[in-house]
Amino acid sequence: EAQVTQNPRYLITVTGKKLTVTCSQNMNHEYMSWYRQDPGLGLRQIYYSMNVEVTDKGDVPEGYKVSRKEKRNFPLILESPSPNQTSLYFCASSFLDPGDTQYFGPGTRLTVL
């Protein structure tokens, strides 16, 4: 089944404790992206990747890191999480670029205490 998977689905952590949210797609898509979704603000892009080893900042990159060492994986790293990073996070992928249909993962609900 074609899909985007994220892990974990739910995470509660404390300020400053490094964490990684994994994202994997099995559709051989070139483009991958991370979004956060907050009430009243909609989806905002954190980072994106056009291809392996090619990543770039989205609209809200502060406090986040990403890597794209393999085509299928695009982990999101929070080196020192803070409470303002409490949010619902979505990974998405599309065939070549964001203009193509985005396929979203199931989401990761992160709470930073």
Add this chain to the structure above:
Amino acid sequence: KNQVEQSPQSLIILEGKNCTLQCNYTVSPFSNLRWYKQDTGRGPVSLTIMTFSENTKSNGRYTATLDADTKQSSLHITASQLSDSASYICVVSANTGFQKLVFGTGTRLLVSP
């Protein structure tokens, strides 16, 4: 500034009734417009895509329209079902040499029995 505004913010309708959701955008240069459906606790799923030359596109009980002159789109849901309860997100793609997505904040629809 590229913006996408959706109305209403939320809507409650009775099962079996029709409804129309609105999307106004100021994105330029326009590439395409998508409507996504997001069930509670899940990632968005694409419903329709509209390009500049398309006025209407249907996907089952969902019909999207696009007026490129007034920069407005609508999503009409016919004979609503309980499973239509979700958030509907309008996403416009700008072709700035690279496809840039601009997200609306969504309309939350509740279909009541």
